[in-house]
Amino acid sequence: MSHLPHLRRTAAAAVLVITAAVGLSACSGDDGEPAGNPSADTDGDGVSPAEALGFAKTRLDETSGVRLTLATEDSPDADAFLSEATGVITADPPAFEGKASGSFGGLPADGVDIISVDGTTYVNLLGSFSEFPLPECVPDPAGLLDPDTGFATVLTAADDVEAGEQQRGGADNDEIFTPYTATVPGTAVTNLLPCAPGESFQATFDLDDDGLLRNAEITGEFFPEVGEVTYTIAIDEYDVEQEITAP
Structure with a gap:
C-alpha cells in the first residue's frame, strides 16, 4: 500500500x-511584546507604550477629519448626558455633522440630527433645524479634534501605560489591534465630558498596525453622584474631508 x-x-x-x-x-x-509602529520611535530605542500613544495623538492632530461614534451603554441618572454621538468631525474649520442621543435638560432625545459649526449648535427636533444652547455637561462635538482641548489629549496625559497582546478586530476581523491600558487624570477627561468629577479614569486604547487610535474605552466618574460609567470611542475613518455648513 x-x-x-x-x-x-x-x-x-x-x-x-x-x-x-x-x-x-x-x-x-x-x-x-507587541510590535509598535516604527514611525512612533522617537529615540531609536524601540517603541515604548508612551511613544505609541503620543504618535496616535499626533495622527489625530494632523487629520482633516474623522468619522466616529462616542457612546455609553450605561444609563446615568443625570439631567444632561450624552449617550451617543455619531458622525463626522472636521478639524479646519472645526465642525460636526451627525446624530446624537441622550438627555438634554431632563428631556430624552434619540437620534437627533445635529450640526455644529462656528461655535453654534443646531438641532433638528421638530422637523427643522434651530439653534440649541448645549447644556453645561454636553461637549460641543465640533471641538473634539482640537489638539489642545480635544479628546486626543487623554492619550498623552495617560499614566502607567502598558501594552497588551495583539488581537484581531475590525468589521471583518481582519485587522490587528494592540491594546494599551492606562490611567487617565480627570483633568484630561473633562476635555471629553466637561462635568466629569472623577480624579482618575481607567482606559484602554486600541491602536492598529499604522499606529492609529481606532477604539478607546474610558471608565470612571463622569457625572456627580452617579458612580462609574464607561464611554467608548470608535473611529471608523481618518482623513475625512466634508464640507459642513450651518443649516
Whole structure:
C-alpha cells in the first residue's frame, strides 16, 4: 500500500503549523511584546507604550477629519448626558455633522440630527433645524479634534501605560489591534465630558498596525453622584474631508 496520501497529509499539517507559527510571531516583537509602529520611535530605542500613544495623538492632530461614534451603554441618572454621538468631525474649520442621543435638560432625545459649526449648535427636533444652547455637561462635538482641548489629549496625559497582546478586530476581523491600558487624570477627561468629577479614569486604547487610535474605552466618574460609567470611542475613518455648513 502506498504511503503517499499519508505523507501528503503530514506535509500539509506541517505547513499549517508553520504558517500559524509565523502568523503568531508576526503579531509580536522578538521579546514577546507587541510590535509598535516604527514611525512612533522617537529615540531609536524601540517603541515604548508612551511613544505609541503620543504618535496616535499626533495622527489625530494632523487629520482633516474623522468619522466616529462616542457612546455609553450605561444609563446615568443625570439631567444632561450624552449617550451617543455619531458622525463626522472636521478639524479646519472645526465642525460636526451627525446624530446624537441622550438627555438634554431632563428631556430624552434619540437620534437627533445635529450640526455644529462656528461655535453654534443646531438641532433638528421638530422637523427643522434651530439653534440649541448645549447644556453645561454636553461637549460641543465640533471641538473634539482640537489638539489642545480635544479628546486626543487623554492619550498623552495617560499614566502607567502598558501594552497588551495583539488581537484581531475590525468589521471583518481582519485587522490587528494592540491594546494599551492606562490611567487617565480627570483633568484630561473633562476635555471629553466637561462635568466629569472623577480624579482618575481607567482606559484602554486600541491602536492598529499604522499606529492609529481606532477604539478607546474610558471608565470612571463622569457625572456627580452617579458612580462609574464607561464611554467608548470608535473611529471608523481618518482623513475625512466634508464640507459642513450651518443649516
